[in-house]
Amino acid sequence: MSKEVRQLEPKAIWNKFADLNAVPRPSKKEERVIQFMVDFGEALHLETFKDEVGNVIIRKQATKGYENRKMVTLQSHLDMVHQKNSETDFDFDTQGIEMFVDNDWVKANGTTLGADNGMGVATIMALLESKDIPHPALEALFTIDEETGMTGAQGLKGGLLRGQILLNLDTEEDDEIDIGCAGGVDVTAKRSYSEKPVPRGIVAFKIEVKGLSGGHSGMDIHRGLGNANKIMNRVLYNSTEKFTIRIAEINGGSLRNAIPRESFATIVLDKSQEESFINNFHDWVAVIKRESKVTEPNLNITLEATKKPKVVMGLGAQEKLLKGLYAAHNGVFGMSATMNDLVETSNNIARVQVKEGKIKIGCLTRSSVESAKMDLANTLRATFELAGCDVEFTGQYPGWNPNPDSKILVVLKEQYKKVFNEEPKVVACHAGLECGILGQNYPNIDMISYGPTIKGAHSPDERVSISSVQKFWKFTLDILKNIPE
Template sequence: MSQEIEQLEPRRIWNNFSKLNAVPRPSKKEERVIEFMLNFGRSLQLETFKDEVGNVIIRKEASVGMEDRKPITLQSHLDMVHQKNSATDFNFDTQGIEMYVDGDWVRAKGTTLGADNGMGVAAIMSLLESRDIPHPPLEALFTIDEETGMTGAMGLKGGILRGQILLNLDTEEDDEIDIGCAGGIDITATRDYEEETVPEGSIAYAISVKGLHGGHSGMDIHRGFGNANKIMNRLLFKSTEEFGIGVSQIDGGSLRNAIPRESFATVALRADRKEDFEVKMSEWIKEIKNENSFIETNLEISLNKVEIPAKMMGKTAQDKILRAVYGAHNGVYGMSAAIPDLVETSNNIAKIQVKSGKISIGCLTRSSVNSAKTDLANSLKSVFELADCKVTLNGEYPGWSPNPNSEILEVLKDQYEILFDEQPQVVACHAGLECGILGKNYPDMDMISFGPTIKGAHSPDERVSISSVKKFWTFLVQILKNTP
């Protein structure tokens, strides 16, 4: 554990965050962190158990004099997004996160930090082990697999939780109180294609797109960040139209809920077109960089000669797939008419892989309006089917409908004003929170979401504000003292 991190205030949260970050916990591979949390609860001699899908529940009796308060469920997810820079040598399956302090921020060395949602987990751990913080009956719910399917929340059965109020600690601006979120659906387009032998007299190039912001495909989708898959497709489309290139392979993006930062492709073309191709590519690269110059200041697009591959895509399949990706919507699709400045519906073209006769394209469509989500999903499905792809829609999860008359909302608003002498922002977000899913089996639970300030979530630029964590902790402790 870094001594630098250990010395931060409040120490109990940062110490628990450091312990948590020492445990590898990428989504779908939470076995070690589940065991870590079970051991933590049992070491405190608290009621601790795991449900049938792997969620961990820990219960703590109320402080003396607070036994008659409404029981509270504190909820955060154990898994983290595993993203790293291409030049970073790191294995999320075996290594703990390497952290450092940068002014008011804690960051990781070339990887995601796991503050989403590790700060929430660390705060709950700190409450469970505390002996000096007054609180009503507490129940900690640590869900699994939030980032890649929300299967933990989906698999939690009714009748397990005892809380009447749920505090979800998974939002990322410390002056916001969240009362609603978007739902989502995964869209996967696949097809096989015939490979052709690269003709004699050809040369080959590797094209790379790197240095983009990336980020959360819900919270950051409106910020104008570049999508590496769309940029790469634009270059490949132009090169096909003007030079008849053959695409050998494409590898762009990685996770559906992360805006893709990098894309790599290998292409072949006639050797006698070399000079013209390099000149045109230079023009197109400059054009794209100029378009993105105000936001994507670190965008790198490179073209390098490489060994000629043996195979490339057949022309018919290549033309169809490049046109489909060009035509598929990416980014904000519609803004909310009910809540000012809220993205209602969006799509992230998250992952494209083309290699050895197989094509796979993965998207995540989000919306706070279920019918709009379905409409955009059907639009994307139609585009990819026109390119002869098989399209599947799965992993659907519901949004969380705002309840402006929530009793716990009034508590949070009042306590925020008392502590910080200003009004909080009461919002809904375009991210996917687990509240909507949990509410299906626990419809009477009063739910709210808040958290410290986290920037760059789902990217190696993820960072959490040190001063904000202190503010968040003060707020959380005050809420527990004043719940109904």
């Protein structure tokens, strides 16, 4: 499949992207891609080293005539989000991504594509390998673990980088120039519950919520997409209102930065209620699907008989769990008062696990305003504590405060208009970029972020526009030619 991708223009990028996608690179398991990048830099006889946390830095001298221009740090992250359709047989730890071309899009076969942030990585690799592209001195910074904690950016010590300008190649609309982003915090709720033996005279069912779009829990949160954990909870809550439903297990969602696409639950109820429950279940499903027919046309909620479990949740814990999840905020919490159409604060109820006497609920709360981020985090803490959970905040990272007076912003705006004959959109995004963290140890570096058009990031629907990559490459080459002294 990658042969077709390798023939795309610009081949300099697509060949490096295909090379990169042949290397398994899950977050927190980046050993192979780190070595891949070190080998790449050393094979080019460029200054190449790895810092103590695993970030890779490669430096290349300026081409003739550009020696007096400011040094540019090009930055992207090596790891990728691993999501796949439940029916897809694929091992992210051992297999390379299977890509194919569909009109103007490059896609993956039932998995995430890795264009986030592989297109940025491939672009930097193409620039480092080039022999005929004019550019100032370049410093490539390839960070690790951006998707599950930004520990690479957090572990990068001050004094390592030499660049005066940083180009972060990690945004997803080719007509936007990004000057700010949201910070985030992981909110995790846990509790134990007593398990009760399953009584006689019961029937067991498996409920599945599938077919949702999923997506990036920052960039896509405003789209009103379905959250599998909230939909499953609604089904279970409605079921307990009329029937003696007992929950044996719930397994919903996966990564905190991905809107959950699937959820699975095992329940039991008294056999005498079976027929009535099935009829009511289908009525509830019809209502939910009608509500979601525009945003989630492929939503599928199914019920099928299954093997009887040995134990179920105690009623008290079950009631508190369902009410807590119902009350917990999911989606947009507030819009920015300073930037039009920017989500300021949101939450993604990303993961719900109920099994073997343990409950674990994982959320990712984001905001471009630190106080608002913690306000929503505390709202969730209060909600889950009322449900009997212990709550902890971890993985906090800061936002990136917009600098409308950035000198490199002036360059990008001028060159975008010159090259494409239109004004770019200067925005801040609701995703978490590493710029905010990097700015803590490098406060004087002038940062900007841009990238090609990528849709469906963090989901198996992830795809990157071929024509947009061509536009992005052209823009990047023009930027490097116009870096000031």
